[in-house]
Amino acid sequence: MSAHSLTAISSTLELLLLMTVFILFVCAYPDTYRSNLWAEGGRRGWNSDPQQRVYDFANYRPLRDIPLIWDQQLTDSNLATSIVSLVAWAAKLLWKLRGYRFVGVTLTYDALLCALWGCAIASQSSSDLTDANHLSFRPWYLEKSCGAVHTPVRKYCVCAKFSFGFSVLTSAFFGLRACMVILRQVYLCGQRRALENPMKGPLRSESMI
Numbered sequence: 319m320s321a322h323s324l325t326a327i328s329s330t331l332e333l334l335l336l337m338t339v340f341i342l343f344v345c346a347y348p349d350t351y352r353s354n355l356w357a358e359g360g361r362r363g364w365n366s367d368p369q370q371r372v373y374d375f376a377n378y379r380p381l382r383d384i385p386l387i388w389d390q391q392l393t394d395s396n397l398a399t400s401i402v403s404l405v406a407w408a409a410k411l412l413w414k415l416r417g418y419r420f421v422g423v424t425l426t427y428d429a430l431l432c433a434l435w436g437c438a439i440a441s442q443s444s445s446d447l448t449d450a451n452h453l454s455f456r457p458w459y460l461e462k463s464c465g466a467v468h469t470p471v472r473k474y475c476v477c478a479k480f481s482f483g484f485s486v487l488t489s490a491f492f493g494l495r496a497c498m499v500i501l502r503q504v505y506l507c508g509q510r511r512a513l514e515n516p517m518k519g520p521l522r523s524e525s526m527i
Contacts, residue, residue, distance in 0.1 A: 325414075328495060329407075329411065331491070332407060332491065333407060335484065335487060335488045335491055336400065336403050336404050336407055336488065337404075338484050339400045339403075339481070339484045339485060339488055340397075340400040340401065340403075340404060342477065342480060342481045342484060343393075343396045343397040343399075343400050343481065344397065345477065346393055346396070346397075346477065346478075346481065347393055347394075347397050348390065348393060349390065349393065350474070350477075351471075351473075351474030351475075351477055351478065352388060352390075352392075352393055353368065353388070354470075354471055354474050355388075355457070355458075355459055355471065355474055355475065355478060356368050356388040357369075358467055358468075358471045359446075359454065359457075359458045359459075360452075362458075362467075363452050364452065364454060364458035364462070365385075365388075365446040365449070365452055365454035365457075365458060366382070366385065366446050366448045366449035366452055366454070367449070367452070368388070370382070370449070371384075382448045382449075383448060384448075385444070385445070385446040385447070385448055386441060386444045387441075387442070387443075387444045387445070387446055387457050388446065392441055392442070392444075395438070395441065396438055396441075396442070396481070396485075399434055399435065399437075399438050402434070403431055403434070403435075403488070406427065406431065410424075410427060421499060421503060424499055425496055425499050425500065428492045428493070428495050428496035428499065429492075429496050431488075431492040432489055432492035432493040432496060435485055435488045435489035435492065436489050438485050438489075439482070439485050439486055439489055442457075442481070442482050442485060443456050443457065443460060443482065444456075444457075457478070459475045459478045459479060460478075460479065460482060464476050464479065
């Protein structure tokens with residue numbers, strides 16, 4: 319299989335992954351299931367209860383900070399990450415169509431997107447420690463089966479699981495491709511040295527005579 323075919327397959331897989339996560343995060347925006355998952359976990363004692371904030375507000379108590387995992391900021395950042403990735407993909411495609419192909423740019427592109435999606439994964443699996451009596455080190459929907467909750471919330475649980483899973487796949491895709499680029503450059507460098515050494519061999523032998 320030629321290098322152009324591999325590049326086309328890789329670019330197609332990348333687009334499919336990015337479109338999938340984009341659709342998942344668009345469906346989650348602005349608050350399709352985040353608050354429902356938080357409330358369900360609160361009712362079952364798996365994490366803090368959002369109703370506690372209402373109680374604190376009604377009794378003029380200081381409001382606790384909203385954990386990142388249940389915050390609107392996470393939903394916004396996940397959607398922004400998918401949009402940035404799609405724009406970067408389109409820019410890279412235009413770059414290649416114009417005939418520009420630099421290994422350093424490709425490696426930087428994959429490394430940055432791998433790190434960006436790594437941050438998204440860390441945020442999506444962050445903790446909820448605002449209630450000392452109901453500590454949650456990871457979201458309950460990543461540790462428990464969606465069958466453990468009622469039907470209306472079950473579909474939200476499945477969507478959240480898929481969003482996290484495809485985020486992991488996307489980060490792994492960019493990380494793996496970055497490693498393949500490095501290995502390919504090491505291989506090509508070794509080939510060049512192997513071709514240069516036979517040419518230097520006769521010169522060294524003549525100088526010794």
